[in-house]
Amino acid sequence: MIHDNPFSLNYTPNHFCDRETEINQLQTNFFNGLNTVIHSPRRLGKSAVIKHLFHQFENEKLVETIYVDLYASQNMQDLIQMLAEKVLKKFHQKNFIAGLQQILKGLSPTVSFDRNGIPSFSLQINAQQYQTSLEQIFGYLEQKNKKVLVAFDEFQEVATYPDKAEAILRTHIQNLSNVKFIFSGSSGHILQEMFLGAKRPFYQGAEVIVLDKIDRECYKQFIINTFENKTKSITPEAADYLLDFSDVYTYYTQLICNQCFAQTETLLTEDMAQQMAANYLESRKFDYENISNLMTENQRKLTIALAKEGAVLKPNAMEFLSKHKLPGASSVSQALKVLLEKQILFQSPEGIKVYDVFFRRYLEQYF
Ligand SMILES: Nc1ncnc2c1ncn2[C@@H]1O[C@H](COP(=O)(O)OP(=O)(O)OP(=O)(O)O)[C@@H](O)[C@H]1O
Ligand SMILES: [Mg+2]
Known part of the structure; x- marks a missing residue:
């Protein structure tokens, strides 16, 4: 059907x-x-x-x-x-x-x-x-x-x-x-x-x-109800997995739910959600590679480090630089400035993040 x-x-x-x-x-x-x-x-x-x-x-x-x-x-x-x-x-x-x-x-x-x-x-x-x-x-x-x-x-x-x-x-x-x-x-x-x-x-x-993110519990219930209203279902664990994956950002949540809904016959479990999310990243690999190829070496290293950390309040701090083998603070500042302007990165209240959540997931998993 x-x-x-x-x-x-x-x-x-x-x-x-x-x-x-x-x-x-x-x-x-x-x-x-x-x-x-x-x-x-x-x-x-x-x-x-x-x-x-x-x-x-x-x-x-x-x-x-x-x-x-x-x-x-x-x-x-x-x-x-x-x-x-x-x-x-x-x-x-x-x-x-x-x-x-x-x-x-x-x-x-x-x-x-x-x-x-x-x-x-x-x-x-x-x-x-x-x-x-x-x-x-x-x-x-x-x-x-x-x-x-x-x-x-x-x-x-x-x-x-x-x-x-x-x-x-x-x-x-x-x-x-x-x-x-x-x-x-x-x-x-x-x-x-x-x-x-x-x-x-x-x-x-x-x-x-x-405008902030939608309240997580509210979004979870919405996802569950939306599956059920269309005579399918999703386990609460799978809904949680998807919300983690999208970091509760509206567009990314809608997009991954759209993909998972389309591929679900009757019930979506956490394992299935995980597999579908991985397949989705795989399907976007070419685009993400293109974005990385347009960056300088320093910009790429910094973006990968930020993706792995999720959010970083002080990207110039010694601890962060040495943990990720980044160049000196001034090179990082320069790369940061360009990436913020290009909207590859953005400043959130929790710190600097990679703007596109799925690009962040790709960098986390493939590097
Ligand atoms: N409350 C909501 N419930 C369901 N879907 C939503 C909700 N809010 C937004 N969306 C969907 O999420 C996506 C992003 O929303 P929208 O385009 O309104 O964001 P925006 O903040 O205006 O983005 P931009 O800054 O790019 O203009 C759209 O696909 C939209 O349909
Ligand atoms: Mg808009």
């Missing part, structure tokens, strides 16, 4: 685990008229939390929600175009042109139609027109009967725009009362500086939520 795999790697409302505290907090902030910044290391589930909140709001029909992913944006014009597209899609699905004229009055967008007659538009605007277009779009949302919640995901991109984007946005955002915002992005100095740096326009402009 073929089952839909419930451990999806796309957000699905029916197979969503926990996050009640964060969702309540986002809701409370919104109804109290506050904007929220939500950040975490990559792939812990920021985008999914926002989508789940929006799904609930849309069901209740009390709030209008607009989700904008800024990942591919490079400047203010892109942001404005993406925002306008989402607003039009939401409120002017049937009367696109009229909506466009209302939202981007005087900005001469170019409209085109695809083979199915679906319209889209592109904008060519200059810096002077940023203000006008934002005023129009936000002004339009400000007039809506329902309250509006706009989420800018991957908001750290804004700091890389060549324009004075932060200041321009801030001016508009702080004057709105019917429209509130969620700014989401991966933890790191960019987002932190945007919201905590005293000289930055967003300083003290929002409440901050740091």
Whole structure:
């Protein structure tokens, strides 16, 4: 019997685990008229939390929600175009042109139609027109009967725009009362500086939520229930094994559970889970070898040492250097700097870690 795999790697409302505290907090902030910044290391589930909140709001029909992913944006014009597209899609699905004229009055967008007659538009605007277009779009949302919640995901991109984007946005955002915002992005100095740096326009402009791992017991129960809801089962020991293997990181947990669910006929035991996890690493070996081959000798040695330790608070300490036969502290610092920038490593509260959990498992086992 073929089952839909419930451990999806796309957000699905029916197979969503926990996050009640964060969702309540986002809701409370919104109804109290506050904007929220939500950040975490990559792939812990920021985008999914926002989508789940929006799904609930849309069901209740009390709030209008607009989700904008800024990942591919490079400047203010892109942001404005993406925002306008989402607003039009939401409120002017049937009367696109009229909506466009209302939202981007005087900005001469170019409209085109695809083979199915679906319209889209592109904008060519200059810096002077940023203000006008934002005023129009936000002004339009400000007039809506329902309250509006706009989420800018991957908001750290804004700091890389060549324009004075932060200041321009801030001016508009702080004057709105019917429209509130969620700014989401991966933890790191960019987002932190945007919201905590005293000289930055967003300083003290929002409440901050740091998204952590999902509670382990909660995730374990979710895994067991999800197998059972699809008439399969998993032993508690196997669920624990998988959570150890993924270090309870959401994306890696979903991915390994997806693989194991697909390969399980009726019951998944710990031995089977172990074998499937090993097979998975084997299948990724080529990719991981490629990543290691792109590193210098020092970088590779350091990454392997960190993988074996799990997390290291002081990678420059003599004890760590000599245990893993690493070069001197200054060479290690240099390698560390590059690997952090490339996001091969990241700084967690427990210490420096290898970012990709399965790459970490591969290095642990193969070296
Ligand atoms: N609470 C959850 N229950 C089940 N699956 C989840 C949950 N949260 C996230 N996921 C899944 O985990 C993966 C990572 O989540 P998501 O993309 O939301 O993370 P992110 O923090 O936004 O990552 P990035 O920093 O790369 O943008 C996705 O496949 C998502 O569907
Ligand atoms: Mg995301």
